[in-house]
Amino acid sequence: MSYNKTYGGQFMGIGAVAKKNNNTPTVAKREFNKVEKSAESKKADKVVISIVGVRGINIPEITNGQIYFLCTAIFDNDDVKMSMEKSNHNTSLVLGEYIVSSYHVTFDEEIVLNIPEGNNFIRCYVSCIYVTESDGTRNMKLEGIGYTDAYVIKDCKAYVYSSCKLIKAVGAPDTEGSIKMSVKCVDEKHPSIVKEERPFNALEELKKKIMV
Template identity: 50%
Template sequence: MSYNKNYGGQFMGLRQGTANKDSQNKNNESTFNKIKLNELKSTNKKENIIATKVILSLSELRGINLPEVENGEVYFFCTAIFDNQDVKSSMEKSSYNSPLVKGQYLSNSYALDFESEVVLKIPEDAVFVRCYVSYVSSVESDGKRNIKLEGIGYTDPFVVQECRVYPYSRCKLTAAAGGQDLGGTLKICVKCVDNTHPSAAIEPEPCNIIEEFKKRYEN
């Protein structure tokens, strides 16, 4: 079996980090309006204790309105993104990504359970984090395996400057500008903790999602 070399497909990311300051400021104003909503949802906040790590506890992904993939499979994963970091650069850091989980096509949409955690050190001066959901599809056609990576959408931001817990809630996924709205919700709990918390943040290593995914079919 041979591979189609056109692995990339379309990928719709968040705003690029190279955007001018005016557009970034407008984006931040909109973002901070959303942040205020999430601040109201947080519990167990420890006043004035600076957070150094964030724990993203990923649970259920539901209602992704992709057509059912025939002669192939679809795997989903989440990527942590701080502030206005570029999606691609975040995705290229191994520890910023959750494991890939195979989606199940149920009731005209895809669903799955991640049941995993992403534990990261909070970058200096970072204000918020959000989760970006993507998928990798693998379809066999004419003796070739076509692999495609595409983005779906991101959650609202969660402020990470002080220790607090955002309890499990279902976050609606928002498509990036110009991207197809596939709907869907991600059930997630976000914990902002200090260094006394036992969860260990793994140092990121270079990562290529497509190359890692291809290894599943090499044996």
């Protein structure tokens, strides 16, 4: 089995992609649909990302293999590689289904994380792993697809479920798609459980999954 790992080009991060027009962050201007916020501003301690699925990823259909997808939560002070190497920042690897002209995948999973000191935003990054067969050899290739706008996570609030168009990562394939998800920023008393953080390697995890 051979491996080809790439993170789909450079992930620009919160500051680089958010600052436009006189260096005003776009997140400050964005009005999220139906943001539910407590009457009094209260500092958030945890963030709960509920991911329904990804739709309309217009990657050409793979006829000699399969494509698995995963989502990764990324704070503004982290990068893609750092976050993808932490188990509790990632969803499971789920096989994509090709329907008509694009890939669709259902996750129905939650990512629950403590909010590190000094972090103000979070995004969800979508990537995929191609598994193909050629001349009796199985090849695995990890590529980034895109990421969501930034969600402000400083105070307790809830961004209700909505479909978010993915922003193409710099250097990634020219793809489109959307992710349906919600984000809740909660205090330490919220019953959501943060899973133990372990070292994580998406390619190795998939290798174990498909070899079973």
